[in-house]
Each structure stands twice: as C-alpha cells, then as structure tokens.
Amino acid sequence: MLRLLQIESIKLWNNRASKFLIVAYFVLLLSIALIAAVRFDIGPVKFHLAEQGIFNFPYIWHFNTYVAAFFKLFLAIVIVSMTANEYSNKTIKQNLIDGLSKWEFIYSKFLTVLSFAAISTVFVFTVSLILGLFYSDFNEMSIIFSDLQYLLAFFIKLVSFFSFCLFLGILVKRSAFALGFLFLWQILEGLFYMVIRWQSDGATAASISQFFPLDAMSNLIKEPWTRLSAVKTVAGQIGEDISRDYAVHWYSIAIALAWTALFIYWSYALLKRRDL
Structure with missing residues (x-):
C-alpha cells in the first residue's frame, strides 16, 4: 500500500500543474476563515458575518463542510489529469511492464483518492x-463535538466524487474531454429530474x-443557509416556513458508497479489457 502511494505521490509532485492545483485547493480551504472578516458598515446598519452564528458549534461543521465541498473541483482536475497522463505519457504501459498488475494500478489511484479525501477532511476539521x-x-465539549457526522459525509462525498472522476479519466483517456463529460452529466441529471417532475x-x-450519482453526492450535505436564525426570523416575518431536514441519512451514505464501488469496479473492468 505504501509503495503504491509513494509511486503516485512522486508522479503528482513532479507535475507542476498538479502541484499548483493541490496547493491552490488547500489555500482555498483555508480561505474559509476569511469569511469571518466580511463586514458591512453602511450608516447605522452594521453587519458582521461571523456574528450571525455561522461559526457557532455545532453549526460550523455543517456550514464549513458544505462550503469546502465547492472547492473539490480543483482536486477533480488533478485526478482526471493524472489518469489521462498515464495514457498520453505511456507510463501506464511502463508500470505494467515493470510488474504492476492492472488491479494494483487502479488500487494505487483509489488510494490517492482516499488520501485526498482524508487529508481534506482533517484539514477542514x-x-x-x-x-x-x-x-x-457555545464552547461546551458536548456541543463542540456534536454533529460530526457532517465530516463523515464530507469524506464520503469527496471519495465518491473523486472515484467518479477516476472512472471518467479511465473511460475517456483525455482530461479535457473527461471534465467536459462531467459537466455534461450534471446537465443530464438536471434534465432527467425536470422530465420526471413534469410527468x-x-x-x-x-x-x-x-439515486443519480451526482445528486446522491449532493444529498449527503444539504444547504445550511436556512438553518441560520437570522434567515428563519426574516422568513417568519413574511409568513414563510423554511424548516427542512438537514440530517445526514444512512441511506444517502449507502447510495454514495454504492456508486463509489461501481466506479472503482468499472474502472478496473475497463482497464482489464483494454489492450495496452
């Protein structure tokens, strides 16, 4: 396992574009802290975002994991590129000649996916x-460490999404086309939803x-904005009820994990069938 991770880390760190995207990703995650500096002073109206409760425990686990998930595209580009480069640079063929099996090749990529997701989760935590x-x-220990299920959901969301990107990289073999297919799939899911709703x-x-793959990942962490007391107060004043289910459900996790297993299996099945 460590040998496979070492091989992948050397490939990634020797690629300037990948190195830049990885560093940029973690810098952007760190930039969540800058939200605390958002302040508007317009005459008598003074608004400080941090004072609205977004950094209160345990709400912060929900808010930060939801916001941090938007930056996952940076690592998605890295994963798609590292897979596509294996074909364009013919390193995949060399790895197989050097004794790496096709399963070990896929496994090494999946270990990279797990590493990215785990490091991201620890960083956000x-x-x-x-x-x-x-x-x-609220600084009581029982409150601070409640709702940590959002971190689990964040980890699974990243693993599932990166596994999808890995599959697309294996399927298409060109990073630009694979990313284009990713955006196309997002549009198709939206169209399917609208057709079903129309019917x-x-x-x-x-x-x-x-049960759609991207929708399943999205359902792991629901939007946190309507949980804010300020938003609820405004909604109540205009007669709107915005109470929603924000919980991380076991079936959402199960669906995302099922897609993850399918993406890894399909990646291996594709690689196994191909004559490299």
Whole structure:
C-alpha cells in the first residue's frame, strides 16, 4: 500500500500543474476563515458575518463542510489529469511492464483518492475547530463535538466524487474531454429530474433523482443557509416556513458508497479489457 502511494505521490509532485492545483485547493480551504472578516458598515446598519452564528458549534461543521465541498473541483482536475497522463505519457504501459498488475494500478489511484479525501477532511476539521473556538458562543465539549457526522459525509462525498472522476479519466483517456463529460452529466441529471417532475410531482422526482450519482453526492450535505436564525426570523416575518431536514441519512451514505464501488469496479473492468 505504501509503495503504491509513494509511486503516485512522486508522479503528482513532479507535475507542476498538479502541484499548483493541490496547493491552490488547500489555500482555498483555508480561505474559509476569511469569511469571518466580511463586514458591512453602511450608516447605522452594521453587519458582521461571523456574528450571525455561522461559526457557532455545532453549526460550523455543517456550514464549513458544505462550503469546502465547492472547492473539490480543483482536486477533480488533478485526478482526471493524472489518469489521462498515464495514457498520453505511456507510463501506464511502463508500470505494467515493470510488474504492476492492472488491479494494483487502479488500487494505487483509489488510494490517492482516499488520501485526498482524508487529508481534506482533517484539514477542514482543524480549520473549523479553530474558527469555532474563536467565534462560537457555545464552547461546551458536548456541543463542540456534536454533529460530526457532517465530516463523515464530507469524506464520503469527496471519495465518491473523486472515484467518479477516476472512472471518467479511465473511460475517456483525455482530461479535457473527461471534465467536459462531467459537466455534461450534471446537465443530464438536471434534465432527467425536470422530465420526471413534469410527468409526476416534486416528491417523486426527488425520490428517484436521489439515486443519480451526482445528486446522491449532493444529498449527503444539504444547504445550511436556512438553518441560520437570522434567515428563519426574516422568513417568519413574511409568513414563510423554511424548516427542512438537514440530517445526514444512512441511506444517502449507502447510495454514495454504492456508486463509489461501481466506479472503482468499472474502472478496473475497463482497464482489464483494454489492450495496452
């Protein structure tokens, strides 16, 4: 396992574009802390975003994992590129000649996926903990370490998404086309949802679309904005009820993990069938 990870890390770190994207990704994750500096002073109206409760425990786990997930595209580009480069640089053929089996090749990529997801999760946990200790109104241990299921959901979301990118890299063999296919798939899922909703209703469309791969990943962490007390107060004043289910459900995790297993299996099946 360590040998396979070492091989992949050498490939990534010797690629300037990959190195830049990885560093940029973690810098952007760190930039979540800059949200605390957002402040508007317009006459008598004074607005400080950090004072709205976004960094309160345990809400911060929900908010930061949701925001951090938007930056995953940076590592998605790295994963797609590292897979496509194996074909363009013919390193995949050389690895197989040197004794690496096709399963070990896929396994090494999946270990990279797991490493990216695990390091990202630990990084978000650390940043969130520090921000919470500085800005949260609640510092009891039982409150600080509640709702950590959002970190688990974040980890699974990254693993599933990166596994999808790995599969696309193996399938298409060209990074630009693979990323284009990723965006096309997002559009197709949206179109399928609209067709189902047109033929039935919103509840039926939602229950079916939760099995779509990208929608399954999205359902792991629901939007956190409507949980803010300020938003609820405004909604209550205009007579709107925005109470929603924000929980991380076991079936959402199961669906995402099922897609992850399928993507890895399909990646191996494709590689096994190909004559390299």
